Amino acid sequence: MNKTINYGFITAILLILAAATSRVVMYPHNFSPIIGMAVFSGAVIKDRRLSFALPIVSMFLSDLMFEVFNIAPGFWGWGQLVGYGILALITVFAFNLKKISVLNIAGFSIASSVIFFVLSNLSFFLIDNPVYHTYTQDAAGFVDCYVKALPFFRTSLVADLVYSGVLFGAYYLVNNFVARKQAVA
Numbered sequence: 001m002n003k004t005i006n007y008g009f010i011t012a013i014l015l016i017l018a019a020a021t022s023r024v025v026m027y028p029h030n031f032s033p034i035i036g037m038a039v040f041s042g043a044v045i046k047d048r049r050l051s052f053a054l055p056i057v058s059m060f061l062s063d064l065m066f067e068v069f070n071i072a073p074g075f076w077g078w079g080q081l082v083g084y085g086i087l088a089l090i091t092v093f094a095f096n097l098k099k100i101s102v103l104n105i106a107g108f109s110i111a112s113s114v115i116f117f118v119l120s121n122l123s124f125f126l127i128d129n130p131v132y133h134t135y136t137q138d139a140a141g142f143v144d145c146y147v148k149a150l151p152f153f154r155t156s157l158v159a160d161l162v163y164s165g166v167l168f169g170a171y172y173l174v175n176n177f178v179a180r181k182q183a184v185a
Contacts (some may be wrong), residue, residue: 007178008171013045013054015167020058024065027072032153034059034113038087038161039105042094044171052091056084077131082123086116100168109164113157121149 019033019036026032037055045051054130090112125145126134135141 008175009045011171011174012041015170016041016054016058019163019167020062021064023059024069024071027066030152031159031162032156033159033163033167034087035090035116035156035160036109036167038090039094039097039108039112039160040167040171042091043097043100043108044168048095051095052088055087055091059084059087061102076081077128079123079128082127083120086119087121089119090115100172102165103104105164105168106161109160110157113153113160117149117153117156121146 016037019037023032023034034055037058041051041054045054063074064072065081066072087117093112093115095110097104125142129135129145130137135145
């Protein structure tokens with residue numbers, strides 16, 4: 001029986017799991033791998049079900065770690081489910097990343113950061129704000145919700161670019177190393 005090991009697939013899974021663990025380790029600095037994971041998974045994992053499952057399961061596991069180890073509230077409301085949906089949307093968006101290059105990865109990462117910023121804050125304002133009463137439920141509160149989120153956006157944008165670069169870069173290096181080793185063998 002001839003079994004071919006798919007090193008690229010194994011590498012992708014290990015990189016995503018390592019990134020998920022770093023989400024917990026880097027808390028509370030908001031330097032999260034989540035968007036980078038979704039972009040990477042959507043672009044690299046060819047099995048669509050797995051490309052959705054890996055970042056969402058990783059996010060769920062890190063949320064579970066937050067809760068179990070009492071680091072932070074891991075499960076905090078209905079808006080969190082919307083966050084999982086936004087992550088799935090970004091994975092779908094990354095299906096369009098056909099030519100993997102530094103410029104394309106940066107562009108998809110920045111666009112995904114903006115998508116997450118816009119939709120997650122809209123979600124918070126519409127779903128969670130009526131529960132937590134953080135902002136007034138009017139146009140001024142809506143604007144205030146986005147303005148106060150800008151410092152988080154800056155950090156998230158940098159984290160998304162860094163994690164996208166690390167994930168795609170490590171994947172490229174490992175695959176080229178394995179390809180060279182197989183060519184020599």
